[in-house]
Each structure stands twice: as structure tokens, then as C-alpha cells.
Amino acid sequence: DPVLCYVVSVGIQFENNCEVGVFSKLTNAYCLVAIGGSENFYSTFESELADVIPVVKTSIGGTRIIGRLCVGNKNGLLLPHTTTDQELQHLRNCIPDQVVVQRIDERLSALGNCISCNDHVALTHPDLDKATEELIADVLGVEVFRQTIAGNILVGSYCAFSNRGGLVHPHTSIEDLDELSTLLQVPLVAGTVNRGSEVIAAGMTVNDWTAFCGSDTTATELSVIESVFKLREGQPTAIVDDMRKSLIDSYV
Amino acid sequence: MPAGRKRPAPSPFAGFSPFARSLLFSPASGFSRLPLTNAAKPHQDTAGMPPPPPKRAKQAEPSSDMEEEEEERPSSDADEELSGSDGDGDSDSSPECSSSDDDDASQEMETVQADFAFFDPKPADFHGVRLLLKTYLDSKPWDLTGFVDLVLEQTTVGTVVKMAEDEDEDGEANGGDKSDDDGDLFGLITVLNLGRYGENRCIKDLKEYLLAVCGDKDTKEKLKSLLEDKASTVGLLVCRRFVNFPYEMVPKMYDSLFDEVSWATEDEPTQELQDSFRFKQYLLLVRILERKTPPKQKAKNNKDEDEPVIYPKLEDEIFRELSSWSFTFPIRAEQSAQQELKNYKEMGLVMCVKADVIPKFRKKLEALVSE
Numbered sequence: 001d002p003v004l005c006y007v008v009s010v011g012i013q014f015e016n017n018c019e020v021g022v023f024s025k026l027t028n029a030y031c032l033v034a035i036g037g038s039e040n041f042y043s044t045f046e047s048e049l050a051d052v053i054p055v056v057k058t059s060i061g062g063t064r065i066i067g068r069l070c071v072g073n074k075n076g077l078l079l080p081h082t083t084t085d086q087e088l089q090h091l092r093n094c095i096p097d098q099v100v101v102q103r104i105d106e107r108l109s110a111l112g113n114c115i116s117c118n119d120h121v122a123l124t125h126p127d128l129d130k131a132t133e134e135l136i137a138d139v140l141g142v143e144v145f146r147q148t149i150a151g152n153i154l155v156g157s158y159c160a161f162s163n164r165g166g167l168v169h170p171h172t173s174i175e176d177l178d179e180l181s182t183l184l185q186v187p188l189v190a191g192t193v194n195r196g197s198e199v200i201a202a203g204m205t206v207n208d209w210t211a212f213c214g215s216d217t218t219a220t221e222l223s224v225i226e227s228v229f230k231l232r233e234g235q236p237t238a239i240v241d242d243m244r245k246s247l248i249d250s251y252v
Numbered sequence: 253m254p255a256g257r258k259r260p261a262p263s264p265f266a267g268f269s270p271f272a273r274s275l276l277f278s279p280a281s282g283f284s285r286l287p288l289t290n291a292a293k294p295h296q297d298t299a300g301m302p303p304p305p306p307k308r309a310k311q312a313e314p315s316s317d318m319e320e321e322e323e324e325r326p327s328s329d330a331d332e333e334l335s336g337s338d339g340d341g342d343s344d345s346s347p348e349c350s351s352s353d354d355d356d357a358s359q360e361m362e363t364v365q366a367d368f369a370f371f372d373p374k375p376a377d378f379h380g381v382r383l384l385l386k387t388y389l390d391s392k393p394w395d396l397t398g399f400v401d402l403v404l405e406q407t408t409v410g411t412v413v414k415m416a417e418d419e420d421e422d423g424e425a426n427g428g429d430k431s432d433d434d435g436d437l438f439g440l441i442t443v444l445n446l447g448r449y450g451e452n453r454c455i456k457d458l459k460e461y462l463l464a465v466c467g468d469k470d471t472k473e474k475l476k477s478l479l480e481d482k483a484s485t486v487g488l489l490v491c492r493r494f495v496n497f498p499y500e501m502v503p504k505m506y507d508s509l510f511d512e513v514s515w516a517t518e519d520e521p522t523q524e525l526q527d528s529f530r531f532k533q534y535l536l537l538v539r540i541l542e543r544k545t546p547p548k549q550k551a552k553n554n555k556d557e558d559e560p561v562i563y564p565k566l567e568d569e570i571f572r573e574l575s576s577w578s579f580t581f582p583i584r585a586e587q588s589a590q591q592e593l594k595n596y597k598e599m600g601l602v603m604c605v606k607a608d609v610i611p612k613f614r615k616k617l618e619a620l621v622s623e
Contacts, residue, residue, distance in 0.1 A: 015391040015585070038393055195378060195397075216382075216397050 014041045014064075018194045018214025019202045021067045021160065025112070026205040026212065028119065028163075029074040030095045031055045034064040048210055056094040060087060067205065068112040071156065073119045076100040076139035080109035100139050106132040113156045116201065118163045121184050123147045123155040145183050150176065160201045162208050165228040167191050167200050189228040193217050368438065368501060369416035370508055372407045380437025381412065384492040388537065389461050390600070391585040399454035403442050403490070408520065409512040409529065410442030411505060413493070439493030441505045443513060445528045446535070447484025458488070462537070462602060465581040474577055478535060478604060485532035487513075489605075495564065502567060503617045510610060533576070534610075536603045538568045539583065541596035562596060570616045571603050578603040 014023040014037040023034040024045065031049050033042050035057050046055045060069045061082030070079050076099055079088065083103050092101045106129050108114045114125035115136065122142040124133060137144050149158040150169040158169040159180075165187045168180065172190045181188045193203030194216040204213040204225065211229055213222060225231070373381065382400045389396075403410060414436040449455045459479045466472045478486050491505065516529040541562040563569040572578055583598045605613070 013393050016386055016389075016393055016396045018397075037391075040393065197379065 012041065012044055012212055013215050014038075018216045019199075020212050020214045021200075021202045021205045022065050023067060024205050024212070025067045025070055025072060026207050026210070027053075027073050027077075028207045029053055029099055030072075030077075032066055032070070032091075033057050034066050035059050036064050045212065048212075054094055054096065056091065058087060058091060058094075066112075068110050068157075068202070071111045071115040071117060071122075071136075071140075072099075073117055073140050073142065074099065075119065075141040076102065078111055078115075078136065078139060079103045080111055081105050082109055102135070102139050104132060104135055111156070112201070113154045116156045116159050116161065117142050118161055118184070118186070120163065121145065123149075123159070123180075123183075125153050125155060127153065147180070147183070149180070157199050157201050160204055160206055161186060161188070162206050162229055164208055164230045165189075167193070167204075167225060167228055169198050169200065171198070187228060189224055191221060191224045191228075193221055193225070195221070367416035368413055368498070370411045370413055370504070373404045373410045373412050373440075373442070374407065375404055377404060377412050377437055380414075381440055384437065384440050385490075387539075387585065388490070388492070389458065390583055392461065394457035394461065395452075395454040398452060399458070402444060402449060402452060402454060403440070406442065406444065409509070409516050411440070411508050411512070412437055413439035413497075413501065413505065439491075439497050439501075439505060441489075441491045441509045443487040443489045443509060443531070443534065445484065445531070446479060446486045446488055448528045450483055465600065466579055466602070467581065468579055471577055471579045474604070475579075475602070478533065482532070484528070485530070487529075487531040487534045487607075489534040489536050491565070491567075493565075499566070499621060502565075503614070503621050506567070506614060506617060510614065531607045533607055534605045536568070536571055536601075536605065538565060538571075538601050538603070540564070540568065540580070540599050540601045541593060542580070542599050544595050544597050562593075566620060567613075567617050568601065568603075570613055570620070571605055572601065574609045574613055574616075575603040575605050 012018070012020050014020070014034065017023070023037065023041065025032040026045075026049075030053050031045055033045050033055060042055070042057060049055050058066060060066045060079060061084065063069070063082075069082070070077060072078060077091065077095060079091070079102065081103060088101065088103055095101055104111075106114075108125060108128060114128060116123045117136070117140055120142055122136050122140060122144045124136065124144055124146050126146045126148060128146070133144050133146075136142065147155050149155050150171045150173070152158050152169060160167050161184060163186065166180075166184060166189075168177065168188055168190050170190050170192050172180070177188050177190060191200075192198055193200055194214040195218055197203050197216075203217070204211060206212075206225075206229055209231070211225055211231055213225060217225075378400060381403055382396065385396060385400060385403075388399070417436075444455070446455060446459070462475060462479065463472065466475050489509075491509075493502075493505075513529050513531065517526050520526045520529065541564070543560050561569075563572075578601060580599045580601050583600055585598075
């Protein structure tokens with residue numbers, strides 16, 4: 001059952017940081033959570049996901065910004081060259097065997113900022129190494145497109161998409177939205193998270209049945225997210241429906 | 253300033269292809285900032301809200317030369333944040349972006365002409381103010397968002413320091429990127445009445461936190477009295493800014509604050525509100541660095557290592573001298589990895605300063621800056 005996850009009263013925060021997508025990486029097959037921060041952060045993921053997919057605590061290159069450094073889907077997980085041997089082994093041990101975990105030698109080492117993907121398609125930084133592009137296609141089993149989003153080259157930062165829908169930088173033009181939507185074959189919406197932040201992928205993380213958003217995310221933003229990722233549970237209220245109509249202007 | 257506090261500028265763009273560099277520096281892309289570990293973020297594009305008419309004219313700052321560093325960060329959370337400041341070259345007064353320099357070889361720090369100005373806080377400042385306040389109470393989760401909202405709502409007393417851009421100016425072809433929000437916010441000063449806002453969750457969290465970190469029993473009694481029975485006469489003085497904020501502006505920030513406080517006692521619409529600014533004492537929560545171990549030898553070349561305490565904000569030393577009481581407590585969050593500071597431990601410092609020593613404080617601060 002699709003469910004939208006956000007705990008407004010406690011808030012999903014990592015040490016007063018609403019950037020959920022910086023400290024975690026969520027796919028349909030596994031979830032990575034950064035070490036450190038309060039147990040609340042980890043337990044929020046665990047309580048929602050642990051029955052279905054493994055939730056793995058880790059660091060990458062000794063840092064907590066794991067969501068920005070790695071990229072993955074149900075087929076694979078790509079890690080930057082800064083990943084230590086212990087971290088690599090730990091991840092291989094904890095992640096399901098069918099997921100290929102690979103450390104790659106790409107100069108643009110913040111893979112999570114440079115690459116965005118679901119289980120079928122990936123968007124990458126226009127300047128990514130050709131070898132990396134091939135690895136992405138191989139390991140993640142996706143078709144790769146070099147793209148920008150609203151003029152930004154860090155495509156991994158400015159969009160988040162699952163196999164059901166996607167949210168992109170608020171200033172993405174209608175033409176770009178249409179083009180991206182065609183490439184990705186999912187409906188897309190331009191919007192924000194965490195009260196107006198454009199760095200979508202930093203403020204939230206999503207897979208096909210759950211999304212986690214930072215505690216600053218407004219009701220309006222949540223409503224948009226629920227809609228485009230098709231996470232709504234139960235009957236929407238009339239008010240929310242009206243809000244939704246006025247907000248969603250591009251639905252392919 | 254203590255020597256060695258500035259981080260050396262990393263080699264700019266050494267690893268980037270000409271293509272990436274051209275993208276980053278092209279005016280159309282809206283980028284004008286050197287990236288931090290591939291995590292470059294252009295300045296925010298938000299619809300600028302019309303500023304509310306200021307209660308009284310803010311002091312505009314004369315232009316000051318600012319040594320532009322590639323990283324302007326208040327804390328070690330730099331890697332985790334994607335925000336950056338901008339200089340989009342739209343108006344005459346905005347800084348020239350350092351795009352014209354030779355990236356390949358240059359390791360020097362650029363001097364950038366920058367105009368700063370003081371503004372009333374407004375809702376669009378949310379992200380910038382939140383960034384400055386993120387480490388206010390260590391890493392313990394609290395209602396930070398509520399606290400930021402509180403600061404932004406109190407427009408009559410409180411100042412944010414930003415680039416002096418004309419906020420009415422039309423955006424350029426790059427999608428109307430008129431930014432006056434988090435990318436640009438360099439400093440914040442405000443004072444919040446602990447009684448007036450006592451019911452707000454953030455203030456409750458804050459009071460709880462201060463009582464929890466206070467070790468000494470007697471001081472705790474004094475603190476408790478301040479936070480409870482005396483709360484309506486206590487102002488929480490919050491001053492946060494980036495580490496390399498030009499120090500010449502700091503006395504002006506405090507001047508602007510204390511002036512606004514005194515104006516508020518006349519200008520606020522109700523007697524109750526006017527009284528809420530008649531503070532008898534100020535409570536401050538700041539960070540200092542304490543030397544970890546006593547020096548092994550007296551003679552050292554580096555003056556810093558002799559110092560038992562380093563005050564990142566110089567005025568905090570003055571406040572501490574003039575305070576009625578104060579206490580320190582250890583900070584649990586990740587400590588800065590700076591080499592020069594490896595012998596120092598970050599501590600929190602809470603001080604109670606009587607309102608009637610403020611004129612003395614202002615004089616001493618002025619003297620400090622003019623030397």
C-alpha cells in the first residue's frame with residue numbers, strides 16, 4: 001500500500017537538519033541511513049521499511065552525507081572512490097545479493113548530486129565520464145541521459161523520481177518538463193520541499209511506495225508530493241483536491 | 253582576530269573540464285560561485301517579497317572591501333549544506349564575481365568589492381536565518397523552525413545583513429533570479445523577550461536545554477530565576493554571522509539592535525509591547541574555544557597556543573567581562589577539524605548581562621574595532 005511518510009510533530013531531522021535526502025538513500029530494494037544523529041532519524045526509516053527492505057546504517061568516505069555521494073536502484077549501488085574498503089564490505093554484506101555494489105573511479109565524486117535514477121532511467125551531469133556512463137547503464141540497468149534541469153548541471157540534486165512520478169526544480173520550464181517526462185516516462189511536477197527549498201533531492205527521498213520529507217515541508221508541498229508520486233492513501237478531502245488542481249500544471 | 257582562523261583557499265576548479273567551468277561561470281546559468289566538492293548550488297530563485305516599510309531607516313553600510321573566500325561557512329556543517337552566496341552582477345553595487353580570474357593557476361584570495369546593508373527580517377529570509385541558527389543549540393533536536401519563524405516575525409527589532417542589492421530590480425534572462433534570501437544572508441542580530449514568547453515551543457525547548465547544560469547548582473538557581481519569574485524582563489540576545497564577517501560592521505549591528513530596542517519602547521502600538529522591550533538583562537548563548545590541556549612550555553611562537561580561550565566573536569569577551577554571571581558547557585557536535593585549533597575544544601558559553609552595562613559594552617566594542 002502506498003503511503004506517504006512524514007512525521008510532522010517530531011519532524012524528520014538529522015541533527016536539526018531537514019535535508020533528509022542528504023543523510024539517506026532510499027530505493028525499492030534497500031535503504032541506507034547515515035551513522036550519527038539521533039536514533040529518531042534511523043528509527044523512522046526502520047519502522048516504515050524494515051519489514052520489506054533492509055535499512056543499513058553506514059558512512060561513505062567517513063562522512064554522513066551519504067545520500068549525496070552515492071546513487072542506486074534495485075539493481076545496483078554505485079559508490080564514489082572515497083568509499084573505504086570497510087564501508088564497501090559492510091554494504092555488500094547488508095544489501096541483498098542481487099544488488100550489485102560497486103565502487104567507481106569518477107572524478108565527480110558526489111555521485112548523488114550528479115546522477116538521478118529510478119529502476120529504468122538515469123539522468124546524469126553533462127560532464128560525467130563516458131566510462132561512468134557505461135557503468136551506470138550496466139550496474140544500474142538503466143538507460144542514461146545527460147541532462148540539465150532548469151539550467152542546473154547537478155541533476156542529482158534538483159530532482160527526485162521513482163518509477164511512478166517525479167519532482168523537479170521549481171523553475172523548470174513547461175517545455176523542459178515535457179521533455180524530461182518523455183525521457184523518464186513518468187509524470188513530473190515542478191515544485192519545492194522543506195518550505196521552498198529547490199534542492200529537491202536533498203530535502204526528500206522516495207521509492208515506489210514511500211517518501212520521507214524534511215519536517216519543514218509544508219502541507220501544500222506534501223500534497224504535491226503525495227500526488228505526483230501516487231502515494232495518496234484513502235480519499236482526498238475536497239480542500240486538498242482543489243489545492244492539487246491549482247498546483248499541478250503539468251501531468252503527462 | 254586569532255591568527256590562522258581562515259582556511260586556505262582550495263585550488264579552484266583544478267579538476268573541472270573547460271566545459272564545466274564555462275557552464276559554471278556563464279552568466280546565463282546563474283552560477284557565480286566556486287563549488288564545494290561538486291555540490292555547487294546557484295543562488296535561490298524565489299519571488300522577492302516586497303519588504304515591509306522599516307520602522308525607522310536602517311543604516312546603510314558603506315562599501316567595504318571583503319576578502320572573498322571560497323567558503324563562507326559558520327560551522328563545520330559546510331559539506332552538508334548546498335547553499336551558497338551569489339553575486340550575480342545585476343546591479344552596480346553587487347560584487348564582481350571572480351569569474352574573470354585565471355582558475356587554472358590562481359591560489360590567491362581575491363579581493364571583492366562588496367556592499368552590505370541591514371534589513372528588517374522578512375519571511376523570505378527563512379532559509380538564510382535557519383542556516384545561521386542551525387547550530388545554536390548544539391545538535392539536539394529542537395523546534396528550530398519555530399525559532400526562525402519567531403525571529404522573522406519580530407520585524408521591529410532585529411536585523412539581517414545582506415548584500416545591498418536593489419530588491420525591486422527586474423531579473424535578467426536567467427529566469428528572474430533576483431535573490432535576497434539564504435544565499436545572501438551573512439549575519440543576524442535580534443533580541444527576544446523570554447516572557448513574551450514563553451509559550452512558544454522553541455523557547456520552552458531552549459529553556460529546557462539551558463537548564464540541562466548548566467552544571468553548577470548556584471548558577472542554575474540564578475538561571476532558573478531568569479528563565480521563570482524574571483522572564484518578562486529578559487532578552488535573549490542572538491547574534492550569528494559567518495566566520496569572516498567584516499568586523500567593522502559588528503558595532504553597527506549592535507548599535508542597530510539597541511537603537512531599535514529603545515525605539516520600540518516608544519513606537520510599539522501597545523503599552524504591553526512597549527514594556528516588553530524594557531529589558532533589565534540580556535541572556536546570551538555563544539560558542540568559545542577552550543584550550544584542552546595546559547601549555548607544556550611557556551615560550552611558544554604561535555600566540556594562539558598561549559590563549560586559554562579563543563572568542564570567535566570578539567565582542568563575546570567584552571560581554572563576559574561585563575556579565576553578572578556566566579557558565580560554560582561542552583559541545584557534543586562534531587568539532588571543527590582545523591589544524592590550528594586541534595588543541596582547542598568547542599564550548600558553549602551562557603552569559604547574563606545587565607541592561608545598564610550595555611552603554612559600557614558599546615564603548616568597549618567601538619574601542620576594540622578602532623584599534
